[in-house]
Amino acid sequence: MFSLALKIGDLSMIVAGALIARSLAYSDTAPPSHLDDLFGLLALLAFHLLGVRRSRHSGGAVRSTSRALFAWLAAQLAVALVSSKYPHADLRGHWIVFWTGLTAALMLMLRFVLYAVLHALRNRGYGRTPVAIVGRAEQGRELAARLASKRGAAFSLELILDTALERDTLVAQVPAVRQLEPFAQLVRAHRVNELWIIDARDDAASVEQVVDMFRDDFVNIRIVPALDGRALPEPAIVDCLGMPVLNVVAAPERGLRVLPKAVFDRLFALCALIGLAPLMTAIALAVKWSSPGPVFFRQSRKGMNGEVFSIYKFRTMYQGADRPGKVTQASRNDTRITRIGRFLRSTSLDELPQFINVLKGEMSVVGPRPHAVEHDEYYKHLVAHYMYRYRIKPGITGWAQVNGYRGETERVEKMAARVMFDIHYIQHWTLGFDLKIIGMTLVHGFAGSNAY
Incomplete structure (x- = not known):
């Protein structure tokens, strides 16, 4: 900021x-x-x-x-x-x-x-980012001393994990624990979103354990090679307190770099809503005529960094088809879907109201497709790095969708493949990449064999 x-x-x-x-x-x-x-x-x-x-x-x-x-x-x-x-x-x-x-x-x-x-x-203690470290207690003491010497430092040390400790203790007035599970609970309780693993060369397995423990949390995980300022080669290295820090799991860079995408999203959504107004009006009338119930269907989805928002769609199922608290994916010949709803789903026309979400800043035109919150809770335990998809705004169309991964994911392998494409998009995003995906979506159409 x-x-x-x-x-x-x-x-x-x-x-x-x-x-x-x-x-x-x-x-x-x-x-x-x-x-x-x-x-x-x-x-x-x-x-x-x-x-x-x-x-x-x-x-x-x-x-x-x-x-x-x-x-x-x-x-x-x-x-x-x-x-x-x-x-x-x-x-x-x-x-x-x-x-x-x-x-x-x-x-x-x-x-x-x-x-x-x-x-x-x-x-005065404002604006500092709380940090937890994984390393030896001596390294935590050194980092605490460095932070104390810089009164205007951007970070504050909150927790230390040192598995070599004989018991939990205080190191330079900072709580130090020796087990990963209590450490993770404290990280969440203190709302720490920066986790630094210091000099992990001697214990590579601990890095995997830490990453796995926080795979469903929106915590930036970085590796600090040492506290003596040794330089490391590019890429993915940033400077923190004069130390070279290697990002392991971190949110993509924000700021002016993504300003063109934000402006493009709003302009594209506004033009789409204006240009498609006659079509959306006709669809709304057809939905209202097809069965009793509202025209729009709203459902909770996770946005960037896990913030929940209500996604808009044209209603395609009979009212009350889903039981509260349980979401079942639509399948072929699903009896819950209305006749007009089947057509809307097969052509993805039911997704058009999501341009309202884009205009509100909750979604992007291009990005990983958001899933129902209940599905997130299910798949995050089965698919590696599943929650990393929510490091950016979800999209109406995405790299996974134009590569055939659209609609029902009846097998975990399909969801894993979709996540792989989503992560590729996040790591290689450019405005040109967005335009390519939009072009592929328009050329190949919105229909898909898995869209029921």
Whole structure:
């Protein structure tokens, strides 16, 4: 969240600097041309592209600020060189010089204020991420001392698991336990969402046990090779308190990187709801005519990070077909399904109201398909990494669906294959990948042999 505020703040300062510099440079001359507007947009784009390259390793305040200023100066230098070949280069050059200096000063002021506020909040115990570690008690003591020496640290040590302890104890005022099961209970009770496994080379089996214990929890699991700052090769390494940390299980990176997806989802959903309004009205009338009951069917599903929401569908079954607390997958020749419902299910037209969920921000156009909460409780014990699907927003269509895994999953092997495709999508997501899946969905249609 803080890095997102920095990026938004930087872009805001760039725009403010451009407007102030423009009024200074063009005060006694003709107003700026559309060509100047174009170079302004080019500067924003260049800064954003340079910023993307530095976004994964923001570092501390000094490093982050120096990289932002370097990216800004490099972007402006490139724009100045290109603009010098076009008419009115002298006047535009004055504008670019004013813009560069003003924006650099504004960015410094902004970052000084933001980091000061963040430091003050963390000194008072706010905004810190609780961390639990798996390692030797001596390592926990060293980490606790390091955190205590950094009053503005982003993390606070809450728990330690050391299987070599003779009994549960306190290490630097931090509870230390020796068994995994009580440790897991404490992690959940303290709402700890960061788990660091320190120097796991001597006991690889313990890593598997820890990952398996928390496979249904939304806990970021990371490996810390050591506390002496040794460097490790890419990828999947982030910096925490000057330590190289290797992600094992962690939510995908958020922030500006996924902003295009969020904007695309809302625009696509809005256009779809407007364009499909006549069709959806006709379907609503047909559903109402087919059998007594509401037009829409609402069911609890899990969204990103396990947050439960109500998914919208056109009703395809007779009212009261499902018993409360129990959800049975639809199968071939299912007597609970109405005649119009069978057609809607086979063509996936019953899914169209989910564009409302997308518009509300609960779903995405493309992503892992959400399952009924009861199914999640069943499959999470049978399929490895099943709950990792909910690290991102669920989608109306997905990589698994366009590869044939749609509809009923009567065998665990089918669900395991669907999860494999979903994880592949999460790990390789790009906006281009989303467009490819949408294109495959439109080309191949929504129908499937397993959709009953």
